[in-house]
Amino acid sequence: MNSLLHPAEIAKLGDLSLRARAIVDGALAGLHRSPRSGASVDFAEHKIYSPGDEVRHIDWKAYGKFDKYYIKRFEEETELTAYLVVDASASMDYAGSAAAGGRSKLQYAVELAAALGYLLAQQRDRVGLVAFNEAVRAFLPARARRGHLRELCQQLDALRAEGCTDLARALGRVSEVTRQRSLVMLFSDLLNGSEDAIRLLRQLRVRHDVVLFHLLDHDEIELPFEGALQFEGMEEAGVLQVDVASVRPAYRRRVAEFLADCRRRAGEGDVEYQLVNTAYAATDVLLQFLHRRERR
Amino acid sequence: MSLAAPFFAWLVTLAAVPIAIHLWGKPKAQVQRFAAMEFLVASDRQVAPRRRVRELLLMLLRALAIALVALTVAKPFFATTRPLLLGTSGAPESAVVVIDDSLSMNYRIGTSTLFERAQRRALELLESLPEPSEVALAFTSDAARDLPLTTDRARLLQTIRAARASHRVGDTGAAIARAAALLSDAPHAERHIYLLSDLAQHGFAGSKIPSLEAAHAQLVPIDLAGGLHTNRAVTDLRIATVPELGEGAAQISATLQNFSDTSVSDLEVTLRIDGKAVAKGLATLTPHTPIEKRFVHRFDPSASHTVEVELPADALPVDDRRLARIAYRRPIEVLLVSGDPRTIRREDELFFLETALDPEFHVTVENGLERLKDSVQGRDVIFLVNLPAPDAAAGNLLQQFVSGGGGLFLAVGDRTDCDAWNAVLGDLLPQPLATLRTVGMVASARRDGETRISGNGERIDRFDFRHPLLSPFAGAAGEALRQTRVGRFALLRPTPHAHSGTLLRLESGAPLLVEGQQGKGRVLLLTTTVDRDWSDLAIQPGYLPLMQQAVRYLTRTTLAPPTSAVLVGQPQLLLIEESDRVVEVTAPTGTVHPLASPHRFARTDEPGLYRVAAARTGALQDRPKAWFVVNPDPVESDLSPLTASALRSQPHATGGTPLVRQVELAPGLGALLLLVLLAEAMLSNRVGQRLVRKVGQSSR
Structure with a gap:
C-alpha cells in the first residue's frame, strides 16, 4: 500500500477533486450530482404537480401564494460508483529503459489506479476493481466503507502480468455487477487481442461513464533500439529477428496510425481517451486527467 | 586478359564469402522481449522485399569489392596489337608512322574516310609520345612524301594534316623497309613502326616486309578498317570496233567485280559517252566473281570520244567508274608495188607484206611502176619491192611524193639494179646501193646461177631502241627480230647525208634498215627482201609489228598502236x-x-x-x-584484309620482338573498387548516418 501511494504524490493531488462528467446514479451524496431528484437538502426548482408525484413534496406555501400545486425538486448529492479495470495480461509486463522508475506498464497502471482509488475513497465514492487477462483475475465490488481502500490496494499490489487478454470478459463482469450508472476506468495497452476494445467500451458507454487509460511504453511508441535484435512476443510465441533501423520508420507509422485510430474511435463513442506514455510520471498523468475532468 | 601476378588470383575465391554469409550466415542477435509484436511483424512484412533487394545488392557489392581487390593485386593486363595512345614504356622513343595513303584508304566509313582516320590516329599518337621522342613519317604510295626522323612536332603535325590520300597503289612492304632503314641508327633504344592502314592484302602484295631485327624495331599494325571489305568496282573497260554494224559501231565491254561476301542484284550500270548517259543496264554481281557487261554504241567517226561505264557510288566511289578514249581516224592508204609478181600468191614478193599490213591499213597492190602516176594519188605510204630500175618520170614522181610528206619504203631483191636505183632515185635513197652480198642460203640461188654460199647467214645484231620505230622491240620483245637470219643483202655506200640513220645492223655491221628524209617525207631502205627469198624475216614474230610500225612512222601518224588507258x-x-x-x-x-x-x-x-x-x-x-x-589500278579495289596468321607470318614476327602491347588494368580496377565501396557505404547507410549525427552535434 505504501509502495503504491507515495505521500508526496498524494499531497500533490490533495487540492484536486475528481468530478464525474456526467450525472451518476448513486446512493451516497457527495460531490457528484445525481440525475434523479429526490431526498436531498438543496432545493433545485418547482414543477407543476402531475398525478403520480409524491404528495409529500407539494409546496404548500407556494399553493398558498399561487393557488396551484407545485412540487419541490431537490438536487441530490449522491456517491459515485467507480470501477478500476486493470489489464494484467503478459504484455503489460513490458518495462522499457525509459519508463519512469523502471516500472512495467502493469506497475504503472496499478499505481495510477491506486491513486485514483484513493481520491475516490477520500470523496466517499464507491470504488471497485476488476483485474483481468484472459480471465478475471481479481474482483472487488465497489464499496465506500472504511478499509475498502486498503483491500483495493492489496489486490492491486498482488497483480502479476501473465496470460493473454480478454477484455470482453472483464467488461462483461463489470456490466453484471453494476446496476447503477458508474464510472468505468480501463487501464490497458490494448495490445494482443484488444482489437475490438474500443467497440466494447463504446457499448459500455451506453450505461456508464467510460475512461480509457491507454498505457504504452516509450519503446513501443518509438522503437529506439539499434542493430539486429531477436524480438520475442510477450503474449504470443512469435519470434522475429530484424535489423531495427530497417523497420523503424514503418513501425512508427503503424503505431501512430493505431493511436490515431484509437483516439478517433473513442471520441466518436464519447469514451474519454487518455494516452499514457509510461516514460512520464504518473502524477503528471493524473493531474492532466483531473484538470480535463474539472473543465467538463 | 592476363595476370602479371597470377599467384594472387586465388584471392578472387574470397568473393564467395559474402555470398555464403548472405545465404547461410545468420548473425547471433540479442534477444529482446517485446509486447507490440503485431506492429513489428507487420512493419517487417512491409519492408522485407525492399530489404531483401538491398541485402542482395550489398552482398553483390561486397563480393565485387573483394574480387576487385584480388584482381588489382594480381596486376591484370590486356594484351593487344592496337597501340596505346601512350608510349609503351612512357620513355622517349624513335618511331616511324607509316601512313597508308593508297587508293583504298579513300574508303568511307560514316562521315570520314580511312585516311582521315589514319590522320587522326597519327595526330593522337604524336601527341602521346613523350619528349624528346623523334618521329618520322612514311607513306605507302609515294616515297617522295616521306619525312625523316625529327623532333620538330610542328612540322610533323603540319605534314600529317596536309597529307591527302592518293589514288595510287600502295606498297606497304617498301614503306616499312624505308622505316626500318630510318630506325637502324636511331638514337633511342625504344623503336617502333606504327602502321596505320586498312591492312588490305593488296598492300602487302608488292615488296615483302623486311626483318626488323637489325633495326631493333617493333612493328605495331593498326587496323583502321576493322575488317570491312565491302566494295564493288569496274575493273576493266575495253572497246572493239564492230565493222559489220556500220561505220563507227563499237562494242564496249566492262568488267564488274563484287569484292564483298554477299551478292548484289539489279545493280544499275550506266554508259556515258562524252559525259552524257546514253544507256543503262542491270547487273547481278556474285561475290568475288567478275562479270562482263557489254554495250554496243555507234560513235561519230569524225571525232574522239570519252567512254565511261559507271556503277552507283559505294563507300569507295573512285573505282565505281572507268573511262576509255576512242578516236577514229582515216585509214592509212598504202600502195604496194611489186617488181616480181607471181601467179601463185604465196610465191609473190608481196605475199608476206600484204598479209602483215592488211587489214590494219588500206592496202592497194600494183605490179610495176607503169600506173604510178595514177596510183600515187591519195596514198600515204608507197612500198617499192624488188623493182628493177625505175624510169626518170617515176623517179620524179616519187621525189615529189616524198617531199610532199609521203612515206617511201624501198626493199631490194633479185631484180634490183643497184646502179640504176642510185641514178634514178638519187637523194631519195638514204644511202646509195653498192653491191649485193650473199652470206647464206637464199631461195633464189638456184635460179640465178649463184652457187657460192658462204655460211649460215647473218643475224640482226644491233638495234636502235631509242628510235620510235623500234621502241616496241625494247627488252625481251627484241627477240622477235633477233632470231632473223639474212642470207643476202645489199651493201651500201657511205654517205655524207646528215639526215640518214641506220636502225638495224647485221652481225657484220652492214646496215639492214636505213632511214632517210626528203623534204617533209621519210624513206626507209631495207637491204634485203620482204619475202623469204633472201632472209627469214618474213616468218619471224617481229615481222608484222615491224612493218606496221614502219607504215605509221612513215605516215607520221601514231607510232604506237592504240592502247588502253x-x-x-x-x-x-x-x-x-x-x-x-x-x-x-x-x-x-x-x-x-x-x-x-x-x-x-x-x-x-x-x-x-x-x-x-x-x-x-x-x-x-x-x-x-x-x-x-x-x-585507278583495280588491285586497290579488293579490300580483303590480311589475315592474322598472314600478318604473323611476316618477317617482323620472327624478329624476336613481341607484337603485342600490355594495357595495365589495375588503375581502372582501383577506381572501380572505390566506386563500389562508396556505393556499399551509401547503401548500408552507415556513412550517411554518421554524417547526419556529426552535423547534428556540430550544430548544437
Whole structure:
C-alpha cells in the first residue's frame, strides 16, 4: 500500500477533486450530482404537480401564494460508483529503459489506479476493481466503507502480468455487477487481442461513464533500439529477428496510425481517451486527467 | 586478359564469402522481449522485399569489392596489337608512322574516310609520345612524301594534316623497309613502326616486309578498317570496233567485280559517252566473281570520244567508274608495188607484206611502176619491192611524193639494179646501193646461177631502241627480230647525208634498215627482201609489228598502236604533232600542267579525263585526239584484309620482338573498387548516418 501511494504524490493531488462528467446514479451524496431528484437538502426548482408525484413534496406555501400545486425538486448529492479495470495480461509486463522508475506498464497502471482509488475513497465514492487477462483475475465490488481502500490496494499490489487478454470478459463482469450508472476506468495497452476494445467500451458507454487509460511504453511508441535484435512476443510465441533501423520508420507509422485510430474511435463513442506514455510520471498523468475532468 | 601476378588470383575465391554469409550466415542477435509484436511483424512484412533487394545488392557489392581487390593485386593486363595512345614504356622513343595513303584508304566509313582516320590516329599518337621522342613519317604510295626522323612536332603535325590520300597503289612492304632503314641508327633504344592502314592484302602484295631485327624495331599494325571489305568496282573497260554494224559501231565491254561476301542484284550500270548517259543496264554481281557487261554504241567517226561505264557510288566511289578514249581516224592508204609478181600468191614478193599490213591499213597492190602516176594519188605510204630500175618520170614522181610528206619504203631483191636505183632515185635513197652480198642460203640461188654460199647467214645484231620505230622491240620483245637470219643483202655506200640513220645492223655491221628524209617525207631502205627469198624475216614474230610500225612512222601518224588507258601514276605519251612546242595538260580536277617535255606526261595522279591543248606558237588549241584517260589500278579495289596468321607470318614476327602491347588494368580496377565501396557505404547507410549525427552535434 505504501509502495503504491507515495505521500508526496498524494499531497500533490490533495487540492484536486475528481468530478464525474456526467450525472451518476448513486446512493451516497457527495460531490457528484445525481440525475434523479429526490431526498436531498438543496432545493433545485418547482414543477407543476402531475398525478403520480409524491404528495409529500407539494409546496404548500407556494399553493398558498399561487393557488396551484407545485412540487419541490431537490438536487441530490449522491456517491459515485467507480470501477478500476486493470489489464494484467503478459504484455503489460513490458518495462522499457525509459519508463519512469523502471516500472512495467502493469506497475504503472496499478499505481495510477491506486491513486485514483484513493481520491475516490477520500470523496466517499464507491470504488471497485476488476483485474483481468484472459480471465478475471481479481474482483472487488465497489464499496465506500472504511478499509475498502486498503483491500483495493492489496489486490492491486498482488497483480502479476501473465496470460493473454480478454477484455470482453472483464467488461462483461463489470456490466453484471453494476446496476447503477458508474464510472468505468480501463487501464490497458490494448495490445494482443484488444482489437475490438474500443467497440466494447463504446457499448459500455451506453450505461456508464467510460475512461480509457491507454498505457504504452516509450519503446513501443518509438522503437529506439539499434542493430539486429531477436524480438520475442510477450503474449504470443512469435519470434522475429530484424535489423531495427530497417523497420523503424514503418513501425512508427503503424503505431501512430493505431493511436490515431484509437483516439478517433473513442471520441466518436464519447469514451474519454487518455494516452499514457509510461516514460512520464504518473502524477503528471493524473493531474492532466483531473484538470480535463474539472473543465467538463 | 592476363595476370602479371597470377599467384594472387586465388584471392578472387574470397568473393564467395559474402555470398555464403548472405545465404547461410545468420548473425547471433540479442534477444529482446517485446509486447507490440503485431506492429513489428507487420512493419517487417512491409519492408522485407525492399530489404531483401538491398541485402542482395550489398552482398553483390561486397563480393565485387573483394574480387576487385584480388584482381588489382594480381596486376591484370590486356594484351593487344592496337597501340596505346601512350608510349609503351612512357620513355622517349624513335618511331616511324607509316601512313597508308593508297587508293583504298579513300574508303568511307560514316562521315570520314580511312585516311582521315589514319590522320587522326597519327595526330593522337604524336601527341602521346613523350619528349624528346623523334618521329618520322612514311607513306605507302609515294616515297617522295616521306619525312625523316625529327623532333620538330610542328612540322610533323603540319605534314600529317596536309597529307591527302592518293589514288595510287600502295606498297606497304617498301614503306616499312624505308622505316626500318630510318630506325637502324636511331638514337633511342625504344623503336617502333606504327602502321596505320586498312591492312588490305593488296598492300602487302608488292615488296615483302623486311626483318626488323637489325633495326631493333617493333612493328605495331593498326587496323583502321576493322575488317570491312565491302566494295564493288569496274575493273576493266575495253572497246572493239564492230565493222559489220556500220561505220563507227563499237562494242564496249566492262568488267564488274563484287569484292564483298554477299551478292548484289539489279545493280544499275550506266554508259556515258562524252559525259552524257546514253544507256543503262542491270547487273547481278556474285561475290568475288567478275562479270562482263557489254554495250554496243555507234560513235561519230569524225571525232574522239570519252567512254565511261559507271556503277552507283559505294563507300569507295573512285573505282565505281572507268573511262576509255576512242578516236577514229582515216585509214592509212598504202600502195604496194611489186617488181616480181607471181601467179601463185604465196610465191609473190608481196605475199608476206600484204598479209602483215592488211587489214590494219588500206592496202592497194600494183605490179610495176607503169600506173604510178595514177596510183600515187591519195596514198600515204608507197612500198617499192624488188623493182628493177625505175624510169626518170617515176623517179620524179616519187621525189615529189616524198617531199610532199609521203612515206617511201624501198626493199631490194633479185631484180634490183643497184646502179640504176642510185641514178634514178638519187637523194631519195638514204644511202646509195653498192653491191649485193650473199652470206647464206637464199631461195633464189638456184635460179640465178649463184652457187657460192658462204655460211649460215647473218643475224640482226644491233638495234636502235631509242628510235620510235623500234621502241616496241625494247627488252625481251627484241627477240622477235633477233632470231632473223639474212642470207643476202645489199651493201651500201657511205654517205655524207646528215639526215640518214641506220636502225638495224647485221652481225657484220652492214646496215639492214636505213632511214632517210626528203623534204617533209621519210624513206626507209631495207637491204634485203620482204619475202623469204633472201632472209627469214618474213616468218619471224617481229615481222608484222615491224612493218606496221614502219607504215605509221612513215605516215607520221601514231607510232604506237592504240592502247588502253593508263593507270594512275603511269606516264602517258601525248599524241601531238612533233612541231608542237607549247603544250598544256588539264587534269580532271582542273589543275593545268604546262609541259617542258611535250611528248610525255607523268603527273597522272588522278583518275579521269586529261585534256591536252597545244600549239606551235601562240594561242593554245585543244587537241581532242590527244586527250587521254587515267584509271585507278583495280588491285586497290579488293579490300580483303590480311589475315592474322598472314600478318604473323611476316618477317617482323620472327624478329624476336613481341607484337603485342600490355594495357595495365589495375588503375581502372582501383577506381572501380572505390566506386563500389562508396556505393556499399551509401547503401548500408552507415556513412550517411554518421554524417547526419556529426552535423547534428556540430550544430548544437
